[in-house]
Amino acid sequence: MSVASLKVNGRVHNLDVDPKCPLLYVLRDNLELTNPRFGCGVGQCGACTVLVDNRAVRSCQLTVANAAGREIVTLEGLETNGKPHPVQAAFIAEQTFQCGYCLNGWVLTAKALLDKNPHPTDAEMRRSFESLVCRCGSHVGIFAAIRRASESAKRSA
Amino acid sequence: MPPKLEISRREFVKDAGGLLIGFSLADSGIVPRVLAAAPAETITAPSPSRLDSWLHIDKEGLVHVFTGKAEIGMGVSTAYAQIVAEELDVPLNRVVMVMGDTSVTTNQGGVGGSTSIMLGAKPLRNASANARYMLMQMASQRLGVPADQLEVKDGVVRVKGDASKSVAYAELASAGDLNDTLKVSGDGFALNVQGPGKPKDPSEYSIVGKPVPREDLPPKILGRYKYVTDVRVPGMLHGRVIRPSGVGATFVNVDETAAKAVPGFVKTVVKENFVGVVAENEWAAIQAAKALRVTWTEPKQAFPEQQDLYAHMRSVPVKASRETLKRGDVDVALASAAKKVEASYEFPFQSHATMGPGCAVADVRPGGITTVWSGGQKPHELQKGYAQLLRVPVDTVRVVWVEDAGSYGRPGFEDTGADAVLLSAATGKPVRVQWMREDMTAWGTKGPAVICDLAAALDAQGEATAVRFTSRAFSGGETHFRPGDAGNYLGAQLTGIPNTSGVDEFAQWGAESAPYAFQNIHAMAHVVPAFYDSASPLRTTHLRDPEGPATSFATESFMDEIAAATGADPVEFRFKHLDDARAKAVLTAATQKAGWDTRPSPKKAATESDIAKGRGIGLSTRNGTYVGTVAEVEVNRKTGAVRVTRFVCAHDCGLIINPEALRTTIEANLIQSISRSLKEEVTFNRSNVTSVDWVTYPVARASDVPDRVDVILINHPELPSTGAGEPSSRAVAAAIANAVFDATGARVRQAPLTPARVKAALDALRSA
Numbered sequence: 001m002s003v004a005s006l007k008v009n010g011r012v013h014n015l016d017v018d019p020k021c022p023l024l025y026v027l028r029d030n031l032e033l034t035n036p037r038f039g040c041g042v043g044q045c046g047a048c049t050v051l052v053d054n055r056a057v058r059s060c061q062l063t064v065a066n067a068a069g070r071e072i073v074t075l076e077g078l079e080t081n082g083k084p085h086p087v088q089a090a091f092i093a094e095q096t097f098q099c100g101y102c103l104n105g106w107v108l109t110a111k112a113l114l115d116k117n118p119h120p121t122d123a124e125m126r127r128s129f130e131s132l133v134c135r136c137g138s139h140v141g142i143f144a145a146i147r148r149a150s151e152s153a154k155r156s157a
Numbered sequence: 158m159p160p161k162l163e164i165s166r167r168e169f170v171k172d173a174g175g176l177l178i179g180f181s182l183a184d185s186g187i188v189p190r191v192l193a194a195a196p197a198e199t200i201t202a203p204s205p206s207r208l209d210s211w212l213h214i215d216k217e218g219l220v221h222v223f224t225g226k227a228e229i230g231m232g233v234s235t236a237y238a239q240i241v242a243e244e245l246d247v248p249l250n251r252v253v254m255v256m257g258d259t260s261v262t263t264n265q266g267g268v269g270g271s272t273s274i275m276l277g278a279k280p281l282r283n284a285s286a287n288a289r290y291m292l293m294q295m296a297s298q299r300l301g302v303p304a305d306q307l308e309v310k311d312g313v314v315r316v317k318g319d320a321s322k323s324v325a326y327a328e329l330a331s332a333g334d335l336n337d338t339l340k341v342s343g344d345g346f347a348l349n350v351q352g353p354g355k356p357k358d359p360s361e362y363s364i365v366g367k368p369v370p371r372e373d374l375p376p377k378i379l380g381r382y383k384y385v386t387d388v389r390v391p392g393m394l395h396g397r398v399i400r401p402s403g404v405g406a407t408f409v410n411v412d413e414t415a416a417k418a419v420p421g422f423v424k425t426v427v428k429e430n431f432v433g434v435v436a437e438n439e440w441a442a443i444q445a446a447k448a449l450r451v452t453w454t455e456p457k458q459a460f461p462e463q464q465d466l467y468a469h470m471r472s473v474p475v476k477a478s479r480e481t482l483k484r485g486d487v488d489v490a491l492a493s494a495a496k497k498v499e500a501s502y503e504f505p506f507q508s509h510a511t512m513g514p515g516c517a518v519a520d521v522r523p524g525g526i527t528t529v530w531s532g533g534q535k536p537h538e539l540q541k542g543y544a545q546l547l548r549v550p551v552d553t554v555r556v557v558w559v560e561d562a563g564s565y566g567r568p569g570f571e572d573t574g575a576d577a578v579l580l581s582a583a584t585g586k587p588v589r590v591q592w593m594r595e596d597m598t599a600w601g602t603k604g605p606a607v608i609c610d611l612a613a614a615l616d617a618q619g620e621a622t623a624v625r626f627t628s629r630a631f632s633g634g635e636t637h638f639r640p641g642d643a644g645n646y647l648g649a650q651l652t653g654i655p656n657t658s659g660v661d662e663f664a665q666w667g668a669e670s671a672p673y674a675f676q677n678i679h680a681m682a683h684v685v686p687a688f689y690d691s692a693s694p695l696r697t698t699h700l701r702d703p704e705g706p707a708t709s710f711a712t713e714s715f716m717d718e719i720a721a722a723t724g725a726d727p728v729e730f731r732f733k734h735l736d737d738a739r740a741k742a743v744l745t746a747a748t749q750k751a752g753w754d755t756r757p758s759p760k761k762a763a764t765e766s767d768i769a770k771g772r773g774i775g776l777s778t779r780n781g782t783y784v785g786t787v788a789e790v791e792v793n794r795k796t797g798a799v800r801v802t803r804f805v806c807a808h809d810c811g812l813i814i815n816p817e818a819l820r821t822t823i824e825a826n827l828i829q830s831i832s833r834s835l836k837e838e839v840t841f842n843r844s845n846v847t848s849v850d851w852v853t854y855p856v857a858r859a860s861d862v863p864d865r866v867d868v869i870l871i872n873h874p875e876l877p878s879t880g881a882g883e884p885s886s887r888a889v890a891a892a893i894a895n896a897v898f899d900a901t902g903a904r905v906r907q908a909p910l911t912p913a914r915v916k917a918a919l920d921a922l923r924s925a
């Protein structure tokens with residue numbers, strides 16, 4: 001055990017944890033956050049996605065030691081002043097998802113993608129999301145939401 | 158004796174005085190808190206004959222609705238809320254659903270067969286109509302005006318034409334008890350109640366039938382929703398299970414040295430062949446499970462080599478047989494046929510492979526009340542099964558359903574709950590268990606492998622006069638889909654409890670299949686015996702639309718094969734053999750929207766390019782729901798890769814409650830069906846399932862999503878609502894295979910249509 005300093009959703013936490021522990025379990029067990037979620041534990045699905053320095057990262061594959069000192073944002077940290085992030089708003093407007101268990105991956109990867117590339121082509125979108133799983137098959141709504149978010153960014157630009 | 162924990166529902170409702178009981182969508186995290194605060198003696202399940210077993214109006218006017226059903230990610234809870242809000246004339250956001258807590262909801266058989274709206278809504282609708290009836294009587298007395306001169310708006314009863322005279326439901330309900338007695342009929346899925354209050358005529362509907370946003374989605378997307386994975390109970394430990402090294406392997410010994418060195422390690426639990434480990438936190442449990450050195454005996458060679466699966470199914474003596482359709486004399490027609498068409502179709506084992514591996518929390522209290530939080534679709538069955546597992550009376554076990562990842566049937570969430578029960582009983586502490594990915598994909602239950610043999614007789618005019626269908630399949634109920642026995646659970650079987658829960662369920666062509674009116678039809682279904690009768694990773698049970706995708710893959714592919722043999726367009730051929738107006742209507746709607754090109758398949762391509770395009774149709778019916786699906790595909794002739802570029806799906810399930818939720822549910826079913834049609838196949842060797850994760854059990858990804866999906870909803874307000882969800886899964890594999898045939902002339906009769914299979918069919922065509 002050793003003390004790691006984690007900055008999550010804008011707050012710094014000093015935690016006495018195994019530095020080799022994947023960030024996922026520390027966020028869930030120590031900080032009692034409910035997102036990210038455990039899906040596979042081996043980097044294949046994206047259910048455990050968080051933003052680390054605004055890049056979508058799989059928290060089941062990132063050790064606490066490597067996460068320390070970086071800017072970590074989880075799904076619950078995406079809102080500002082109680083207002084949903086535009087990407088979240090687009091997913092809500094499209095009524096995307098069946099069970100929603102997968103959605104940390106899709107929402108946060110979409111946010112990271114649109115920040116870098118506000119108007120991705122269909123092919124770019126598919127490429128960015130190819131490594132994510134949605135077992136329920138909610139993809140039609142997912143793509144619609146991302147297009148909506150991209151459009152609304154265009155309008156407000 | 159430890160103090161007993163009483164959860165008397167009526168006391169609860171009173172004491173809570175506006176507090177939510179059990180799980181609510183608004184804040185499911187309340188579950189453990191309410192439980193912790195509850196004083197109690199017994200857990201009496203509410204009687205369906207009492208109105209207040211179904212709903213309760215609190216002093217704020219919130220309508221709490223209690224249902225034994227569960228939300229499995231398709232918006233059923235929102236549809237229920239719409240139905241209740243409609244009958245009571247209250248705004249939708251005043252309805253709070255309390256679902257699947259055995260201590261406060263009636264036993265409605267849980268979720269299954271896409272019956273939640275068709276059957277599950279009935280008692281809620283009738284109970285709501287009766288509540289409204291009672292409230293109107295009370296208001297009539299209070300206001301001194303006959304009930305027929307009263308109207309309701311937003312939960313306030315007022316005198317027609319004089320809004321100054323009014324009284325709110327909240328006021329009425331707090332003055333008198335809404336505890337009328339209702340007449341009960343049926344049980345399980347068919348449970349219904351009736352009283353003097355009659356439901357509205359559908360023509361008066363203003364909430365039902367409207368696209369209403371699903372209430373669970375904003376909290377999910379904002380990260381506030383609590384799944385069963387997020388249930389935390391004070392003092393809770395974390396468990397992981399260690400499965401045998403293969404089917405039939407038995408426990409020899411365990412070396413705990415390395416596991417004990419993991420900080421936070423608590424205990425290794427061994428009960429016969431059930432092995433688990435408990436630790437203070439999740440990471441410790443995972444590490445300890447890895448570090449445990451378990452020695453097992455050599456596993457049994459219970460399975461055939463994978464490539465011999467279908468040969469095995471054909472050669473093994475069948476265990477049970479059933480004739481499911483018989484009309485005319487197929488033997489005579491086939492014997493005198495001018496031409497015969499024959500084909501066999503094969504469908505593999507598939508895995509539920511839920512997005513989140515199962516999770517459950519159990520708090521076993523000997524001599525007290527045991528509570529289990531589970532995402533299993535049938536909480537009242539689990540209550541019985543877990544009580545049996547613990548050998549305690551049923552009314553000392555409370556099962557609280559909390560949403561888990563989408564389940565598509567009976568994926569094994571029940572088994573996770575049993576694992577948690579066993580680990581909690583062994584440690585005397587509440588234990589949370591989440592499976593690892595391989596525990597779900599490899600050791601979770603499977604959808605059965607199915608073979609269908611078909612034959613048709615054509616007369617001298619080329620007309621199809623007879624069809625014969627014969628299936629050989631593993632039972633859809635090797636593991637009973639109603640998990641009400643201890644022997645039903647994987648963990649329990651590992652402890653030595655015999656698996657006595659199975660039933661024979663057939664892959665059938667019968668009353669539930671597309672209603673083709675051939676003169677002569679004969680359908681037989683055979684069940685082949687399970688490979689191994691206890692704790693088998695290839696044990697089969699319900700997976701979305703049990704057997705439907707497999708049998709429809711066969712029958713709907715075969716319709717196209719007959720059409721091709723008679724030189725007919727596949728849609729025209731179907732029309733010729735259909736009398737049913739609703740079946741014809743979905744075919745018409747789908748093909749019109751798709752701009753169906755009427756001609757026989759395969760398409761005559763002027764030049765043979767690398768990418769061949771085609772279109773295919775599939776018709777399915779299920780429990781009164783009709784679906785016509787057009788698939789358009791591109792086939793890469795070089796690689797055999799198939800991509801669905803467009804779906805058009807016309808869907809008729811009678812009265813539509815929430816078109817928006819219905820549309821997204823159908824879309825998701827279609828994408829999941831692409832996955833099952835093109836990719837999913839459980840792999841195994843002689844002793845083990847070798848599909849363990851998303852690489853070895855691939856599913857549809859972003860690149861597999863069609864460019865366009867059109868869903869056409871056909872509403873029949875005059876008809877009862879029938880199932881939605883599963884019916885649209887049924888004929889997708891056939892529609893895709895038919896489109897591949899249309900594009901290339903190659904008929905693929907084995908699912909999934911992987912590039913290798915399609916390539917092989919293309920090569921065979923070329924060398925023919």
Ligand code: FES
Binds near residue numbers: 037042045046060061
């Ligand atoms: S849980 Fe991390 S990628 Fe699946």
Ligand code: FES
Binds near residue numbers: 103
């Ligand atoms: S919505 Fe269920 S896994 Fe994506």
